[in-house]
Amino acid sequence: MGNRVFALFILPCLLFYAFPVQAAEKEERTWQDEAIYFIMVDRFNNMDPSNDYNVNVNDPKGYFGGDLKGVTAKLDYIKEMGFTAIWLTPIFKNEPGGYHGYWIQDFYKVDPHFGTMEDLKTLVKEAHKRGMKVILDFVANHTGYHHPWLNDPAKKDWFHEKKEIFDWNNQKQVENGWVYGLPDLAQENPEVKRYLIDAAKWWIKQTDIDGYRLDTVRHVPKSFWQEFSKEVKSVKKDFFLIGEVWSEDPRYIADYGKYGIDGFIDYPLYNAVTKTLTKRDQSLRSLYDVWEYNKTFYDRPYLLGTFLDNHDTVRFTKLAIDNRQNPISRIKLAMSYLFSAPGIPIMYYGTEIAMNGGEDPDNRRLMDFRADREIIDYIKKLGELRQKLPSLRRGDFTLLYEKDGMAVFKRHYKDETTVIAINNTGKTQKVHITNDQLTPGKELRGLLAGDLVRSGRDGYDIIINRETAEIYALADKTGINIPFIMAIVAVYVLFILFLYLVKRRSKQAT
Template identity: 75%
Template sequence: MRKQFISFLAMFFLLSFALPTQAEEKRERKWQDESVYFIMVDRFNNGNPKNDYEVNVKDPKAYHGGDLQGIIDKLDYIKEMGFTAIWLTPVFANEKSGYHGYWIEDFYKVEEHFGTLEDLKRLVKEAHKRDMKVILDFVVNHTGYHHPWLNDPAKKDWFHEKKEIFNWADQSEVENGWLFGLPDLAQENPEVKQYLFDAAKWWIKETDIDGYRLDTVKHVPKWFWEEFSKEVKSVKKDFILLGEVWHDDPRYIADYGKYGIDAFVDYPFYKEASIIFSKPDQSLEPLYNVWRRNAAFYEQPYLLGTFLDNHDQVRFTRLALQNRQNPTTRIKLGLTYLFSAPGIPIMYYGTEIAMDGGEDPDNRRLMNFRTDKELIEYVSKLGELRNKLPSLRRGDFELLYEKDGMAVFKRTFENETTVIAINNTSKTQKVHLDEKQLAPNKELRGLLAGDLVRSDKDGYDIILDRETSEIYVLAPKSGLNIPFISALVAVYGAFGLFLYYARKQKK
C-alpha cells in the first residue's frame, strides 16, 4: 500500500509541474500541420513473403521484398514517432528491375512485388484509422524503357522524339528530352493528356489517397499541371499536390505554384541543411536566409517540404561520416531544425536509425528494425512537440541570435511562444537574450532536455553544451507552487488519518 501511495504522489507531482499547455481550440487541420515519413516501398519491410519474386537482398538493383503489407504492419511504429502522413514511392506496375517504381509499365495496376489493389486500399484505410494521410508518388513525364506503347503503331505520337537533354537552361529541351533515356510522354497529345488525367483520378476514387507527390515536375509543361490540378482536385477536397522541382533557384520553383501545384520539396533548403548540419561550426544563417526568400517568393511558404536527404541523395549519415562526425549527434541537430522551423518536415525512412548509404542505389538499403532506439526516441520526442505546439507548425519565424553555428530562433502563434536553440559548434555556448527579444519576468522551459532558464533583471541566459539543442516554451515563472504545496500537505494529512484509523480498526 505504501508503494502505491508513493507512486500516486510521484504522478501527482509530475502532473502539477507539467508544462501548462494552452487548451488549443479545435482547428481545421491543414497540410502545414503534417509531418511526413517517406518510404521506398521495396526497401522498407517485407510483410508478405508470398510476393517475393526474383528477390535478392544482396543485389542493390534487385527487389528486396518490401511491400504494402509490410508498411501496414509498421503503421503504429511510424505513428508512434509522431508522423501524421506517409509518402510512398510509385506503387504502379513496373518493368523488370523497377524496384524503385519509376519505370512504369501499367498505370492502372499495383506492382505484383508490392501486393494487390486490395492491399493498397487496406493500407490507406488503416492509415486513416490512425489519423494519418497517404501520399502516392505519381509520374506523368515518362514510362519505363520498354513500355508496350513504344511498339504500338497507334501510339507512335504518344512520345516525343528521342533526344537527350544537353542544354538544361533550355526549357523546351528540359520538357521534351528523354530524361536518362526514359521515353518522354507527349502531354500535348489529347489522348495522352486524358489518359494521365483519368489514371490520376482513378487511383483517388479507388483508394481514397490524400495526395500526390509529383515526380519530375520541371520536365512537364506548366499548362499541363494547371489542368491536372483542376482534374484531380475535382475528385477529393483538400487533395495535395507536392511537386518535385529539382532546382537551386526558389524563384524558378515558386513559379510552378501559379499552375495548381500546392507544395514543393525544398531543394534550396536541402542544399544548405546537408552542409550545415553534417559538421560543426557551420553558421545557421544561410538556412534562415532560405526561409526569408521562401517567404518572399512563395504564396504558401509553410507548405514547403523540408528534408535532410532522400532517395536521390547521398544519405545524411554518409555526409557526417565523411566529415568524421558522429551521425547520431549530427542527425539530432538537423532534425531539431527540421521539426521546429517552418515547412512540412519530410524524413526519409532509416534516418531514425542513422542508416548509411552513398549514391543511388546504395542510399536505398533495406530497413533494419533491430537497432539502437536512441534516435527513434529523439525523433518521437520531436514529433510529439511539433504536434502539441501550434507555434512549431504555424508560428512566425525570427532569428534572435547567430554566431558561428550557435543560433536561437523564436516562433510565435497567438499566445504561444517557443524558442529553438541549436548549438552547432564544437564548444559550450552562452547566449543572452534581452527583454526586447523575449517578454520579461517569465521562464523558458526546455522540452527536449528539461533545461530551465528563468529571467532576471537583464533578460535570459541560455547555456548549451556543444552539438546539442533545446526547444523551450515561454511560460510564467513557476516559483513556489503554493497550491501544489497545500495539496501535498492535504494528501499527506489524509494519508496519515487513513493509517491512524486503519491501525485503530486492527486493534
C-alpha cells in the same frame, strides 16, 4: 483488504481531479501540421513471401522483397516517432527491374512485387485509423523504357521525339527531352492528358489516399499541372499535391505554385542543410536566409517539404562520415532544425538508424529494424513537441542570434512562444538574449534536455553544450504555487479521512 485496495485505486483519481485541467484549443488540422515518413517500398519491410519472386538482396539494383503489407505492419513504429503521414515511392506496375517504381508499365495496377490492390486499400484504412495520411508518388512525365505504347502505331504521338536535354536552361528541352533515356510523354496531346488525369483520379476513388508527390514536375508543361490539380482536387477535399522541382532557384520552383500545386520539396534548404549541418563550426545563417527567400517567393511557404536526404541523393550519414563527424550527433542536430523550423519535415526511411549510402542505388539499402534506438527516441521527443506546440508548426520564424554555428531562433503563434537553440560548434556556447528580443520577466523551460533559463534584469543567458539543441517554451516564472500546495494538502486530508472511515467501518462490522 478489499477496502485498502479500493483506497489505493481511488487515490490517483483524487490526485487527478485536484490538478487544474486546461482545455486545449482545438484547431482544424492542415497539411502544415503534418510530418512525413518517406518509404521506398521494396527496401523497407518484407511481410509477404508469396510475392518474393526475382528477389536478390545482394544485387543493389534488384528486388529486396519489401511490400505493402510490410508498410502496414510498421505503421505504429512510424507513428511512435511522431510522423503523421507516409509517402510511398510509386506502387504502380513496373517493367522488370523497376524495384523503385519509376519505370511504369501499367498506370492502373499495383505492382505484384508489392502486393495487391486490397493490400493498398488495407494500408490506407489502417493509416487512417491511426490518424495518419497516405501520399503516393505519381509519375506523369514518362513511362518505363519498354512500355507497350512505344510499339503501338495508334499511340505514336503519345511521346515526344527521342532527344537528350543538352541545355537545362531551355524550358522546351527540359519538358520534351527524355530524362535518363525514359520515354517522354506528350502531355499536350489531349488523349495523353486525359489518360493521366483519369488514372490519378481513379486511384483516389479506389483507395482514399490523401495526396500525391508529383515526380519530375519541371519536365511537364505548367498548363498540364493546372488542369491536373483542378481535377484531382475535385475528387477529395483537402487533397494535397507536393511537387518535385529540382532546382536551386526558389523563384523558379515557386512559379509552379501558380498552377495548383500546394507545396514543393525544398531543394534550396536541402543544399543549405548539407553544407552546414554535416560538419561542425559552420554558420547556420544560410538556413534562415532560405526561409527569408521562401517567405518572399512562395504564397504558402509553410507547405514546403524540408529534408536531409532522399532516394536521389547521397545519404546525410555518408556526408557526415566523409567530414569525419559522428553521424548520430549530426542527425539529431539536423532533425532538431527540421522539426522546429517552418515547413513539413520529411524523413527518408533509415535516417532514424543513421543508414549509410552513397549515390543511387547505394542510398536505397534494406531497412534494419534491429538497430540502436538512440536517434529513434530522440525523434520521438521532437515529434511529440511538434504536435503539442502549435508555434513549431504555424508560428512566425525569427533569428535572434547566430555566430559561427551557434544559433537561436524564435517562433510565435497566438499566445505561445518557443525558442530553438542549436549549437553547431565543438564547444559549449553561452548566448545572451535581450529583453527587446524576448518578453522580460519570464523563464525558458527546456523541453528536450530539461534546461531552465530564468530571465535576469537585462535578458536571458542560454548555455548549450556542443553539438546539441534545446527547444524552450517561454513561460511565467515558477515560484511557490499556493493553490497547487493547498490542493495537494486537501487530497491527503481527504485520503486520511477516507482511511479512518474505512477502518472505523471495519471495526463496527466485527
